[in-house]
Amino acid sequence: MNLQDILTTQIKSAVKSNFNADLESVEFQATRKEFPGDITVVVFSMLRVVKGNPVQIGESIGNYLVENVNEVEGFNVVKGFLNLEISASYFVEFFNAIKDKTTYGFEDAIAENDAVMVEYSSPNTNKPLHLGHIRNNLLGYSVAEILKASGKKVYKTQIINDRGIHICKSMLAWQKFGNNETPETTGLKGDKLVGNYYVKFDQEYKKEIENLKASGKTEDEAKKEAPILVEAQEMLKKWEAGDEDVVALWSKMNGWVYDGFDVTYKNLGVDFDKLYYESETYLLGKEFVSEGLKSGVFYKREDGSVWCDLTDDGLDEKIVLRADGTAVYMTQDIGTAIQRIKDFPDVGGMVYTVGNEQDYHFQVLFLILKKLGFDWAKNLYHLSYGMVDLPSGKMKSREGTVVDxxxxxxxxxxxxxxxxxxxxxxxxxxxxxxxxxxxxxxxxxxxxxxxxxxxxxxxxxxxxxxxxxxxxxxxxxxxxxxxxxxxxxxxxxxxxxxxxxxxxxxxxxxxxxxxxxxxxxxxxxxxxxxxxxxxxxxxxxxxxxxxxxxxxxxxxxxxxxxxxxxxxxxxxxxxxxxxxxxxxxxxxxxxxxx
The missing domain is CATH 1.10.730.10 (Isoleucyl-tRNA Synthetase; Domain 1)
Structure with missing residues (x-):
C-alpha cells in the first residue's frame, strides 16, 4: 500500500472518530516549499461533510495521525492545508523496496483480454516521410510504450495509404517523365524518387491550368479539365478495375517506397507489429457500406453516391462511396477498423495518431462504426496533435518544400x-x-x-x-x-x-x-x-x-x-x-x- 492509500484510510478514520462524518475521498497535493512537510492534505475539500473551522479540523486530524500512523511524525496547519511530515524510516524503507527493481514504475500486463492497438505513421506512398511524420511516429510509438508500461497489452500498427489519386499522380508523372529511372540508377532512396514525381506532377498540372485559363476557361474549369489530372483519374479507375499494367507499375513504385520507409523507421527507432494496406482494407469497407445500405445506416443519392446522414448527431452528411463506385478515405477506415478486430479479437480499443486537421474525420468515423453496431467503437480514441512549424514557415509536399x-x-x-x-x-x-x-x-x-x-x-x-x-x-x-x-x-x-x-x-x-x-x-x-x-x-x-x-x-x-x-x-x-x-x-x- 502506498503512502497516499495509508493516509487516506487513516484520515477517513480520524474524521469518523472526531467528527462522526464519512469522507468519500481525500485530496492531496505537494507541500509548498516555504512550509515544512512532505505531503499536504487539503482540508477545504472536506468542509462539504465536516462542519467547522478548517484550521481546527486540520489540527484534529494531524494529532490523530501522529498518534496512530507510524509514518507521520509531525504536522503543521496553514489555513485550510494540513502539511504532514513523514518519518525518515518510511522513505528509507520505500527506497529499499524499489532499488533492486530494473523496471521500477512499470506494471506487468494486467489486461490480456483487453488489448489496445495504436496506429501511427500511416504515410502515403507518394512521398518520403517528413517532419510532420516524425512527430506522428514519435507520439504513436511513445504512447504505445507508455500503455505497455501501464499494464496494457499493445499492438503497434499503421495503415499504409497505398491507393488513391495521389498515388496515381506520382505513377503517371514517372510514366511520362521518368525515362525508366530507378532507385538503383539514380542512387536515390525509393521514397525520395517517387516523391520527386509527385512534385513533378504538380508542376505540370499547374502549367496545364494556366494554358487552359489562357484559352478562356475559368480557373475551376481548368482545374477539373487539365489533361494530366483527367489521366490520373482514369488511372485510378483502371487500378480499381485490376488493369494488369497499372497494377504492375503500382506494385513496382510502392516497393521502392517501402524500402525507403524501412530505412527511415530504423534510423528513427520505431517499429510495428502489423501493417495494413488501404489497397486491401477498402474492399472490406465497401462490403460494410453495402451492409449499411441494407440496414438503413447509409442511403444512396440519385447520382449513385452513398452517404451517411449524421445531422441528428450534430454533424453533417458524409460521403462513404463516390458515384462512380470508388472508395473514399472513410470507406477504407471503416474496413481497416473492422479488419483489425477480426485479426486481433483481444483488442478492446484503438488509438489513432493523426494530426488535428482530421479531428472531424475521426468524429465521423467513430460515430459510423457505432451506428454499424460495433460495441468496441466506444473505445476508439483520436490522438490528435498539432502541426510542427519551422522558422522558415509551413511545409507543402506537392511543392517540394517539406523538411525531409x-x-x-x-x-x-x-x-x-x-x-x-x-x-x-x-x-x-x-x-x-x-x-x-x-x-x-x-x-x-x-x-x-x-x-x-x-x-x-x-x-x-x-x-x-x-x-x-x-x-x-x-x-x-x-x-x-x-x-x-x-x-x-x-x-x-x-x-x-x-x-x-x-x-x-x-x-x-x-x-x-x-x-x-x-x-x-x-x-x-x-x-x-x-x-x-x-x-x-x-x-x-x-x-x-x-x-x-x-x-x-x-x-x-x-x-x-x-x-x-x-x-x-x-x-x-x-x-x-x-x-x-x-x-x-x-x-x-x-x-x-x-
Missing part, C-alpha cells in the same frame, strides 16, 4: 557534433564512438523536444535550441545520466546491501529525491490515461533537476561514513535506472559516457 525526415535526422547528428566539439565534451573518444554518440545525442534532442510538448499544441521546432546541454532538453538529461554512470564506475559499493533508517541520516536532498522517485509509477499511469508522453518527459526533467540539486549539495563518494556512501551511490543508481526507464518510453537512448 532523413535529412533532419542526419542534420541533428551534425548539430550535436558541432556543439559537442565547441564544448569539448568528448575527449578520449575514438572517431567511431564519437559518431555513434552524436547520433544518440541528436536523435535524443529531436525526440525530447517534440515529446515534451503537450500533443495538442503546435510546435515551432528549432534544431539548435533542442541540442542544448542546459535546461529542459534531451542532451541535458542524457548528460546527467552519463554523470551518474561515471560516479558508479568510480565506486565499489555493494548494491545488494539494504540499510535501515538507523544506519543512515537522511539528508533533505535525499528525501526530496526519493519523493520524486515515488511519483514515477503514478506518472506512467497518468501519461497512459491521457495519451501524453509530455508527462513522462517533464517528470524526467524534474527528476534530473532534483538529482543535480542533490549532487551539488551532498558529497556522494566523499561522504563522512561508509553507510552514507553506500546509500548515496545506491540512490544515484536508482535515479539513473529511472531516467533510463522513462526515456525508453520516449524511445530515447541514454549514453554511458558523455
Amino acid at each position: 525526415a532523413d535529412d533532419l535526422i542526419a542534420d541533428m547528428a551534425t548539430t550535436a557534433k558541432t556543439i559537442s566539439e565547441e564544448l569539448g565534451k568528448l575527449d578520449g573518444y575514438s572517431e567511431d564512438e564519437k559518431e555513434e554518440l552524436y547520433k544518440t545525442i541528436g536523435l535524443g534532442a529531436l525526440k525530447y523536444y517534440i515529446l515534451k510538448v503537450d500533443p495538442k499544441k503546435r510546435i515551432l521546432f528549432d534544431p539548435k535550441e533542442s541540442i542544448d546541454f542546459q535546461g529542459n532538453t534531451g542532451p541535458f538529461i542524457q548528460y546527467t545520466y552519463a554523470r551518474i554512470q561515471s560516479i558508479l564506475r568510480k565506486s565499489d559499493v555493494d548494491f545488494t546491501v539494504k540499510l535501515d533508517a538507523n544506519e543512515v541520516e537522511l539528508h533533505e536532498k535525499e528525501r526530496e529525491l526519493i519523493k520524486q522517485l515515488q511519483l514515477f509509477p503514478d506518472t506512467v499511469q497518468q501519461a497512459a490515461a491521457q495519451h501524453s508522453p509530455a508527462l513522462i518527459a517533464n517528470y524526467t526533467y524534474d527528476l534530473v533537476k532534483a538529482f543535480n540539486s542533490f549532487y551539488q549539495n551532498v558529497s556522494i563518494l566523499g561522504a563522512d561514513t561508509k553507510n552514507e556512501i553506500i546509500f548515496r551511490v545506491q540512490l544515484s543508481n536508482t535515479v539513473a535506472k529511472t531516467i533510463k526507464n522513462a526515456f525508453s518510453l520516449l524511445g530515447i537512448n541514454v549514453p554511458e559516457r558523455m
Whole structure:
C-alpha cells in the first residue's frame, strides 16, 4: 500500500472518530516549499461533510495521525492545508523496496483480454516521410510504450495509404517523365524518387491550368479539365478495375517506397507489429457500406453516391462511396477498423495518431462504426496533435518544400557534433564512438523536444535550441545520466546491501529525491490515461533537476561514513535506472559516457 492509500484510510478514520462524518475521498497535493512537510492534505475539500473551522479540523486530524500512523511524525496547519511530515524510516524503507527493481514504475500486463492497438505513421506512398511524420511516429510509438508500461497489452500498427489519386499522380508523372529511372540508377532512396514525381506532377498540372485559363476557361474549369489530372483519374479507375499494367507499375513504385520507409523507421527507432494496406482494407469497407445500405445506416443519392446522414448527431452528411463506385478515405477506415478486430479479437480499443486537421474525420468515423453496431467503437480514441512549424514557415509536399525526415535526422547528428566539439565534451573518444554518440545525442534532442510538448499544441521546432546541454532538453538529461554512470564506475559499493533508517541520516536532498522517485509509477499511469508522453518527459526533467540539486549539495563518494556512501551511490543508481526507464518510453537512448 502506498503512502497516499495509508493516509487516506487513516484520515477517513480520524474524521469518523472526531467528527462522526464519512469522507468519500481525500485530496492531496505537494507541500509548498516555504512550509515544512512532505505531503499536504487539503482540508477545504472536506468542509462539504465536516462542519467547522478548517484550521481546527486540520489540527484534529494531524494529532490523530501522529498518534496512530507510524509514518507521520509531525504536522503543521496553514489555513485550510494540513502539511504532514513523514518519518525518515518510511522513505528509507520505500527506497529499499524499489532499488533492486530494473523496471521500477512499470506494471506487468494486467489486461490480456483487453488489448489496445495504436496506429501511427500511416504515410502515403507518394512521398518520403517528413517532419510532420516524425512527430506522428514519435507520439504513436511513445504512447504505445507508455500503455505497455501501464499494464496494457499493445499492438503497434499503421495503415499504409497505398491507393488513391495521389498515388496515381506520382505513377503517371514517372510514366511520362521518368525515362525508366530507378532507385538503383539514380542512387536515390525509393521514397525520395517517387516523391520527386509527385512534385513533378504538380508542376505540370499547374502549367496545364494556366494554358487552359489562357484559352478562356475559368480557373475551376481548368482545374477539373487539365489533361494530366483527367489521366490520373482514369488511372485510378483502371487500378480499381485490376488493369494488369497499372497494377504492375503500382506494385513496382510502392516497393521502392517501402524500402525507403524501412530505412527511415530504423534510423528513427520505431517499429510495428502489423501493417495494413488501404489497397486491401477498402474492399472490406465497401462490403460494410453495402451492409449499411441494407440496414438503413447509409442511403444512396440519385447520382449513385452513398452517404451517411449524421445531422441528428450534430454533424453533417458524409460521403462513404463516390458515384462512380470508388472508395473514399472513410470507406477504407471503416474496413481497416473492422479488419483489425477480426485479426486481433483481444483488442478492446484503438488509438489513432493523426494530426488535428482530421479531428472531424475521426468524429465521423467513430460515430459510423457505432451506428454499424460495433460495441468496441466506444473505445476508439483520436490522438490528435498539432502541426510542427519551422522558422522558415509551413511545409507543402506537392511543392517540394517539406523538411525531409532523413535529412533532419542526419542534420541533428551534425548539430550535436558541432556543439559537442565547441564544448569539448568528448575527449578520449575514438572517431567511431564519437559518431555513434552524436547520433544518440541528436536523435535524443529531436525526440525530447517534440515529446515534451503537450500533443495538442503546435510546435515551432528549432534544431539548435533542442541540442542544448542546459535546461529542459534531451542532451541535458542524457548528460546527467552519463554523470551518474561515471560516479558508479568510480565506486565499489555493494548494491545488494539494504540499510535501515538507523544506519543512515537522511539528508533533505535525499528525501526530496526519493519523493520524486515515488511519483514515477503514478506518472506512467497518468501519461497512459491521457495519451501524453509530455508527462513522462517533464517528470524526467524534474527528476534530473532534483538529482543535480542533490549532487551539488551532498558529497556522494566523499561522504563522512561508509553507510552514507553506500546509500548515496545506491540512490544515484536508482535515479539513473529511472531516467533510463522513462526515456525508453520516449524511445530515447541514454549514453554511458558523455
